[in-house]
Amino acid sequence: MEKTLPHYKKLHLALRQGILSGAIAKGSLLPSENELSARYNITRATVRQGLQELVREGFIEKRMGIGSVVVNDRKTLGLLTFKGFSEVLESTPLSSTTQNLKMGTTAVWPSPFFYEPTASEKEAGCFFLERLRSVEGHPVMLEFTYIPQKGVPNFFENMENGSLFATLQQEYKIEILKVLQDVRAIHAPEAILKRLELIDNTPVLHINRKYLTNTSDFHIYSSLYCNTTKYSISNFFN
Amino acid sequence: MEKTLPHYKKLHLALRQGILSGAIAKGSLLPSENELSARYNITRATVRQGLQELVREGFIEKRMGIGSVVVNDRKTLGLLTFKGFSEVLESTPLSSTTQNLKMGTTAVWPSPFFYEPTASEKEAGCFFLERLRSVEGHPVMLEFTYIPQKGVPNFFENMENGSLFATLQQEYKIEILKVLQDVRAIHAPEAILKRLELIDNTPVLHINRKYLTNTSDFHIYSSLYCNTTKYSISNFFN
DNA sequence: AAGTGGTCTAGACCACTGC
DNA sequence: CAGTGGTCTAGACCACTTG
Numbered sequence: 331m332e333k334t335l336p337h338y339k340k341l342h343l344a345l346r347q348g349i350l351s352g353a354i355a356k357g358s359l360l361p362s363e364n365e366l367s368a369r370y371n372i373t374r375a376t377v378r379q380g381l382q383e384l385v386r387e388g389f390i391e392k393r394m395g396i397g398s399v400v401v402n403d404r405k406t407l408g409l410l411t412f413k414g415f416s417e418v419l420e421s422t423p424l425s426s427t428t429q430n431l432k433m434g435t436t437a438v439w440p441s442p443f444f445y446e447p448t449a450s451e452k453e454a455g456c457f458f459l460e461r462l463r464s465v466e467g468h469p470v471m472l473e474f475t476y477i478p479q480k481g482v483p484n485f486f487e488n489m490e491n492g493s494l495f496a497t498l499q500q501e502y503k504i505e506i507l508k509v510l511q512d513v514r515a516i517h518a519p520e521a522i523l524k525r526l527e528l529i530d531n532t533p534v535l536h537i538n539r540k541y542l543t544n545t546s547d548f549h550i551y552s553s554l555y556c557n558t559t560k561y562s563i564s565n566f567f568n
Numbered sequence: 569m570e571k572t573l574p575h576y577k578k579l580h581l582a583l584r585q586g587i588l589s590g591a592i593a594k595g596s597l598l599p600s601e602n603e604l605s606a607r608y609n610i611t612r613a614t615v616r617q618g619l620q621e622l623v624r625e626g627f628i629e630k631r632m633g634i635g636s637v638v639v640n641d642r643k644t645l646g647l648l649t650f651k652g653f654s655e656v657l658e659s660t661p662l663s664s665t666t667q668n669l670k671m672g673t674t675a676v677w678p679s680p681f682f683y684e685p686t687a688s689e690k691e692a693g694c695f696f697l698e699r700l701r702s703v704e705g706h707p708v709m710l711e712f713t714y715i716p717q718k719g720v721p722n723f724f725e726n727m728e729n730g731s732l733f734a735t736l737q738q739e740y741k742i743e744i745l746k747v748l749q750d751v752r753a754i755h756a757p758e759a760i761l762k763r764l765e766l767i768d769n770t771p772v773l774h775i776n777r778k779y780l781t782n783t784s785d786f787h788i789y790s791s792l793y794c795n796t797t798k799y800s801i802s803n804f805f806n
Numbered sequence: 807a808a809g810t811g812g813t814c815t816a817g818a819c820c821a822c823t824g825c
Numbered sequence: 826c827a828g829t830g831g832t833c834t835a836g837a838c839c840a841c842t843t844g
Contacts, residue, residue, distance in 0.1 A: 601811065602809085616811090630810095631811080633809080634811080635809090635811075
């Protein structure tokens with residue numbers, strides 16, 4: 331039984347399709363809100379709800395007094411910002427590896443936790459994952475990831491290939507919508523320095539992340555320690 | 569003459585203020601949309617518009633059948649969106665100041681430059697701007713900004729109030745579309761440490777940025793040094 | 807059953823941009 | 826000036842969660 335999509339979502343998908351297929355050229359104007367409203371037999375409020383999603387995705391921009399301009403015709407926009415490690419590097423000539431140091435399950439989340447899990451997440455317990463990423467043989471990132479034990483049966487079995495986000499999306503239809511993060515420069519504890527093959531007192535980049543997903547009350551938490559002596563952490567967002 | 573803010577924006581700021589100040593505890597529920605609607609004498613549609621902004625910022629999450637849960641109450645600097653420094657802090661209880669250390673013009677860009685300016689930018693020369701941002705009296709960020717001398721006549725005269733991005737947008741219709749950035753943890757030079765009132769060897773967060781604008785062949789370049797001992801740098805992507 | 811957020815309608819007036 | 830997006834009202838019905 332297919333449930334029919336909300337009107338605003340149908341409009342959103344139709345327009346997105348038009349943009350991605352090239353039928354609506356980059357740089358051109360979308361039909362006005364009033365026209366879309368008439369054409370789709372929905373009110374302007376509903377049209378705006380659909381357009382808003384396109385704005386959020388970076389496909390269009392609204393120009394007061396003018397209309398909605400198509401400013402992009404490619405997908406992957408929002409995703410570039412928090413691509414996983416492997417995806418970021420796969421298009422470079424650099425060789426990269428990921429080493430799983432620990433994987434496990436615990437009923438009790440670490441405490442104090444860098445972002446407080448929600449009550450139901452706390453109750454569910456979590457999977458944890460400790461990984462070391464290296465580029466050209468040099469360790470660059472130590473990653474501690476925590477995933478609630480909710481709605482992800484057989485998680486580790488499904489994750490054998492190592493791509494966390496791909497697994498979540500394919501097996502459980504969990505998609506990352508946003509990332510909230512906190513960045514600091516710190517003196518890392520000895521144990522972490524050793525993993526990153528750094529000498530004492532080398533500054534380390536510390537990032538705490540909370541990923542928001544399309545699943546209500548389900549977040550992924552990561553704490554990253556980065557050796558930025560050779561490679562910096564870069565990102566691109568809009 | 570103060571222009572009065574839209575109702576949804578007033579609601580948004582009021583709630584954000586409440587969350588940041590701790591008056592509305594993390595983990596608690598916001599008043600329901602109906603109640604906010606009644607309390608502020610606005611319709612529910614307008615309430616939803618205001619709440620939506622809080623969702624986008626990662627302060628609350630909506631739970632179907634439950635309400636709006638406060639999931640974040642950080643008092644950190646959400647600087648990586650391209651809102652400027654002042655805009656980020658204006659609705660928090662934290663007091664912030666900006667001190668202009670240097671402003672000037674030079675025909676020759678610094679070299680080597682952290683992101684290479686384009687040929688025409690190089691030829692045009694640049695304005696430079698050195699500013700120190702403080703929160704609650706503590707210096708948190710030393711900012712070096714470089715702007716091409718192209719299409720921005722009387723730039724410094726127009727920028728007296730200190731809001732760089734607002735000036736660019738209002739006076740010159742230049743809007744920031746995207747940001748490319750590079751982040752590292754470093755040992756900062758003595759001169760920079762001193763400005764940030766840090767002792768020797770304290771790790772410093774260093775960010776190099778290239779802002780892409782709606783104006784062709786016009787970029788803004790910034791190099792930021794952040795004292796993250798007290799406040800971390802935070803952001804959210806979507 | 808009662809309350810919440812999710813979707814939607816049918817209007818209205820305003821500020822802004824272009825001609 | 827006409828047309829655009831920005832804001833807003835006063836309703837309505839639905840799906841979902843909890844007691």
